Amino acid sequence: MWNFARKLGEQAGEPEWLIKIREEAESFIDSAPFPEEIKPVNLEEYDPLGKGDIELPDIKDPRNIPPEIRNMLTKMGIPEREWPLVLGMIQVDTASSTSSLKGYFEKLGVTLLPLREALKTLDEAREYAFKLMPYRENKIVAYHTAYWNGGVFLKIGKGVHIPQPLHTYFLITESKLAQADHALFILEEGSSATLIEGCTAPILSRFSAHLGATEVYVKKNARAKVVVLQNWPGYVHTRPYTRVVVEEGGEIEVVVAILGTGKSSGRYEEIFLKGKGAKAKVYSISFVRGQGYLDDVIKIYLEAPETGGIINTKGVVKDSGISNSYTSIVAKETADNSLGHIECTGLLLNDGAIHSTYPLIRSKNRTSQLEHEAFVGKIEEQIIEYMRSRGLTEEEALSLVLRGYIDPVAEMIPFEFSAEIRKMAYILAERGGA
Amino acid sequence: MLKLENLDVAIAETGEIRLKNINLTIKPGELHVLMGPNGSGKSTLANTILGSERYKIVRGKILLDGEEIQNLPPEERVKKGIFVSFQSPPEISMVNYMRFLKSVLEAHGLDPDEKRIKGILRKVGLDEEFLKRDVNKGFSGGEKKRAEMAQLLLLKPSYTVLDEPDSGVDVDSLKFIAGTINEILSRKAGVLLITHSARILSQLPSNFMVHILVDGEIRATGGPELVHRIEKEGFGS
Numbered sequence: 266m267w268n269f270a271r272k273l274g275e276q277a278g279e280p281e282w283l284i285k286i287r288e289e290a291e292s293f294i295d296s297a298p299f300p301e302e303i304k305p306v307n308l309e310e311y312d313p314l315g316k317g318d319i320e321l322p323d324i325k326d327p328r329n330i331p332p333e334i335r336n337m338l339t340k341m342g343i344p345e346r347e348w349p350l351v352l353g354m355i356q357v358d359t360a361s362s363t364s365s366l367k368g369y370f371e372k373l374g375v376t377l378l379p380l381r382e383a384l385k386t387l388d389e390a391r392e393y394a395f396k397l398m399p400y401r402e403n404k405i406v407a408y409h410t411a412y413w414n415g416g417v418f419l420k421i422g423k424g425v426h427i428p429q430p431l432h433t434y435f436l437i438t439e440s441k442l443a444q445a446d447h448a449l450f451i452l453e454e455g456s457s458a459t460l461i462e463g464c465t466a467p468i469l470s471r472f473s474a475h476l477g478a479t480e481v482y483v484k485k486n487a488r489a490k491v492v493v494l495q496n497w498p499g500y501v502h503t504r505p506y507t508r509v510v511v512e513e514g515g516e517i518e519v520v521v522a523i524l525g526t527g528k529s530s531g532r533y534e535e536i537f538l539k540g541k542g543a544k545a546k547v548y549s550i551s552f553v554r555g556q557g558y559l560d561d562v563i564k565i566y567l568e569a570p571e572t573g574g575i576i577n578t579k580g581v582v583k584d585s586g587i588s589n590s591y592t593s594i595v596a597k598e599t600a601d602n603s604l605g606h607i608e609c610t611g612l613l614l615n616d617g618a619i620h621s622t623y624p625l626i627r628s629k630n631r632t633s634q635l636e637h638e639a640f641v642g643k644i645e646e647q648i649i650e651y652m653r654s655r656g657l658t659e660e661e662a663l664s665l666v667l668r669g670y671i672d673p674v675a676e677m678i679p680f681e682f683s684a685e686i687r688k689m690a691y692i693l694a695e696r697g698g699a
Numbered sequence: 700m701l702k703l704e705n706l707d708v709a710i711a712e713t714g715e716i717r718l719k720n721i722n723l724t725i726k727p728g729e730l731h732v733l734m735g736p737n738g739s740g741k742s743t744l745a746n747t748i749l750g751s752e753r754y755k756i757v758r759g760k761i762l763l764d765g766e767e768i769q770n771l772p773p774e775e776r777v778k779k780g781i782f783v784s785f786q787s788p789p790e791i792s793m794v795n796y797m798r799f800l801k802s803v804l805e806a807h808g809l810d811p812d813e814k815r816i817k818g819i820l821r822k823v824g825l826d827e828e829f830l831k832r833d834v835n836k837g838f839s840g841g842e843k844k845r846a847e848m849a850q851l852l853l854l855k856p857s858y859t860v861l862d863e864p865d866s867g868v869d870v871d872s873l874k875f876i877a878g879t880i881n882e883i884l885s886r887k888a889g890v891l892l893i894t895h896s897a898r899i900l901s902q903l904p905s906n907f908m909v910h911i912l913v914d915g916e917i918r919a920t921g922g923p924e925l926v927h928r929i930e931k932e933g934f935g936s
Binding site: 645647648650651652653654655656657658659661665666669670 | 752753795798799803850
């Protein structure tokens with residue numbers, strides 16, 4: 266019944282082998298199940314070829330911006346003149362912006378292209394793209410692989426170190442307009458870079474469902490830091506999917522900040538530590554409020570000797586928000602002397618908010634050491650009363666505790682974004698909220 | 700002048716009356732000592748002056764220099780100059796102590812000067828390393844009480860209620876606590892000291908007033924001689 270893949274690929278002038286991948290994935294959309302941790306979405310409601318099911322307001326006049334988003338931008342202190350830009354409504358000409366950037370990055374040893382162009386021109390793009398995407402077993406990935414549209418190819422050359430963070434989101438503007446953008450990151454041997462995906466400002470979206478995906482290859486002794494920022498408007502369902510492979514001696518640190526879940530968000534991230542001594546650390550902070558809903562799934566597979574994984578998730582839940590944190594570290598038979606640690610915590614700001622943690626550790630190797638801890642609770646009344654007795658208002662007291670809670674994660678995020686994440690603490694501490 | 704006038708106080712949740720017809724006046728520079736057996740309502744009185752939402756004033760007034768303050772929230776009362784120290788201050792994980800003190804000073808419109816904060820901590824015998832820790836986290840009983848004294852000195856309130864600052868502390872801590880009380884009295888602050896024992900009183904000025912609280916009522920008021928009587932005869936008489 267799904268029959269859009271060929272048309273989509275042909276319209277974009279894609280080579281036959283790529284259209285074949287789309288068609289193959291498309292044939293599994295019906296039979297593949299949703300990942301069990303993730304809340305299903307009704308994909309049949311969406312038109313993969315369409316321009317989107319949401320009519321966007323003309324926001325050149327800020328008065329047309331929906332009040333919830335206006336409110337949020339004001340509280341984040343973003344000047345009104347920048348609103349159209351942060352809302353993703355002003356398109357930078359993709360071709361010209363990338364061609365001028367292209368030369369700049371080439372000098373640094375970085376290859377940066379729209380993914381579709383990379384797949385036409387670069388062997389390595391063809392070699393790596395969609396290899397990590399399990400569309401046979403997973404409906405979200407099947408849909409994404411069949412209908413992906415837009416995205417970025419980024420390769421850090423061998424031994425290249427990029428000190429400043431790369432904002433992949435702003436580099437390829439077509440990404441932010443697509444329903445299913447696909448990012449492919451390759452860090453060659455001995456290279457290092459920090460990549461920033463997304464943005465802390467809320468983005469107006471034409472699609473009420475987003476199914477983006479990211480593939481990351483961290484080669485031998487390479488170091489990657491990936492900062493994922495999400496703030497979806499209230500009408501959007503998102504199901505982003507990420508898979509990472511780390512080779513011998515390589516390291517990846519993922520820092521996730523979810524400021525807005527939209528209507529529902531189901532983030533799925535899997536990291537495979539395939540080479541000896543490979544390491545992965547994932548830190549996540551999420552804010553779920555209003556009627557928001559979040560499934561945050563993080564899995565690390567220890568597959569080689571001396572591999573190590575750390576997962577640390579923090580969730581702040583308010584109003585009637587629901588937040589689920591699914592974390593797992595699995596040590597395979599081959600993972601001698603591997604280490605894994607999971608720590609999941611949640612803070613509830615009122616009755617009616619729900620946070621659940623499902624940490625799982627599983628070892629098939631007796632020399633592996635895995636552990637987990639979890640805590641969910643509310644801030645005790647006595648603490649707030651104590652702080653009030655010293656002159657802080659209830660809101661000031663709450664935001665001080667919240668800041669203390671989120672700061673260890675916020676500190677890992679470049680300043681221009683961490684400031685906004687900290688502001689979120691003040692917004693949540695307000696009575697009634699935003 | 701801090702004046703409690705005909706106060707009846709109940710537990711907010713149950714409506715159970717815990718304090719009956721409390722009348723107490725504290726003038727600048729005066730030391731008042733409140734004693735009474737366990738469960739007599741001493742901490743309830745401290746919490747009532749603090750403005751805790753766990754208690755409800757069903758009758759009477761709290762007057763600060765003639766102004767009724769019984770309907771103000773805790774943060775407004777302390778900004779008006781009434782400081783209540785906690786018997787067991789809570790540990791606040793995730794909030795750094797220096798950041799907390801600076802936020803408190805800012806809330807009072809005071810300069811959040813780190814040097815001054817460190818100086819005052821030293822004055823109560825606490826190393827500045829405490830400022831790197833979370834609020835009260837892992838502090839010993841005596842250290843928590845000294846930290847309360849440090850906040851008292853930082854904020855310089857006109858009236859102070861100290862809820863058993865001397866319970867469970869060693870001789871050293873007691874010396875710092877008594878020193879703090881002496882200092883604020885000499886600056887003409889009014890003090891209501893809630894205590895179990897006469898131990899701390901020997902280190903304080905001898906011209907204090909004593910009030911005996913039994914079953915939520917002030918049963919006796921007098922001078923230091925009342926303490927000696929209580930020590931001999933107990934609260935029963």
